[in-house]
Amino acid sequence: MNENREAVSVEGLRKSYGSLAAVDRVTFQIQVGEIFGMVGPNGSGKTTTIECIEGLRQPDEGKIRVLGLDPTRDVYELRERTGIQLQSASLPRRMRVAEALDLFASFYRSPVDWQPLLESLGLSDKRRAYFSQLSGGQQQRLFVALALINKPEIVFLDELTTGLDPRARHTIWDLVRAIRSQGTTVFLTTHYMDEAQQLCDRVAILDQGRIIALDTPTNLVNQLGMGMRIAFQVPGLSGVTQSGGNGSSARAFNPALIGVIDGVQRVEQDKDQVVVYGEGSGLVSAVIDSLEHQAVGFTDLRTEQADLEDVFLTLTGREIES
Secondary structure, three states: OOOOOEEEEEEEEEEEEOOEEEEEEEEEEEEOOOEEEEEOOOOOOHHHHHHHHHOOOOOOEEEEEEOOEOOOOOHHHHHHHEEEEOOOOOOOOOOEHHHHHHHHHOOOOOOOOHHHHHHHOOOHHHOOOEHHHOOHHHHHHHHHHHHHOOOOOEEEEEOOOOOOOHHHHHHHHHHHHHHHHOOOEEEEEEOOHHHHHHHOOEEEEEEOOEEEEEEOHHHHHHOOOOEEEEEEEOOOHHHHHHHOOOOHHHHHOOHHHHHOOOOEEEEEEEOOEEEEEEOOOOHHHHHHHHHHHOOOOOEEEEEEEOOHHHHHHHHHOOOOOO
8 A cells, every 4th residue: 555645635524414514524534555444323424425525515615635636626537537336326127237337338438348347246147137137236246347447546435235145245345355456445435343344444433424533443443442352141140130039150140250350341241141341361261260260150151352343332332223
């Protein structure tokens, strides 16, 4: 990644609809060659932001440059150099895949040969299929092909995998990585935190129209200082807590004895589920030793590393809705 060149520069972007500030003085830059993600819940301002950058919406305030150009004044030049996949897009049901590609290729001065592109996207056997005959994942791959048909320097992908099954999502992820490996800058918006963590070099977290955090996924997670989570179940624990039930194993459980273990930051309980937050190479074995010493029976023990979902929850106090 070339860190000395900016593909996109946004300064003080603001866009309102009546009294609602959908985007409120947003500032960030995207470097040439990176996958940059903007994440946040539905209604956080992601699509408005990306559409202002694409030149599809007129901002109320702020300065935007894409490849050094103004998207409101240099529309035609930018159309030749950028690719756009919209959040909500469709084609006529009876339009064939090859017909759509020929049509979009006619929009540009120097389109690529779309047949190798179609093959690289796994759609070569669908060239004569109608749009209505494609699966959701195949339709999304077709829209990506249409966005790449002019060999853009930067491609905008808005909520690319919404509604897709896990297998189709992972196929699209591989596609995004391949796009970047060919030298194209990628700007994607998503409300899937795992998607941003898997794909993006840097992530901007948007909430209520404002960027509340911007860094690499690793740095954002490390800044939490949460380390890992150790989750397990103590059968009957909720009954002991609520009504003094008689499960001996559950009655023996004392969260304070877990809390004093070196490296433990906090212990949370929800019914029979216990979650221990902390860090340290010996933390898991120390928790297990403590449970065995207390003669507490436990099941379904698992460890999880903190992720972008935890970052969002910590910063906003609520979970993101898928």
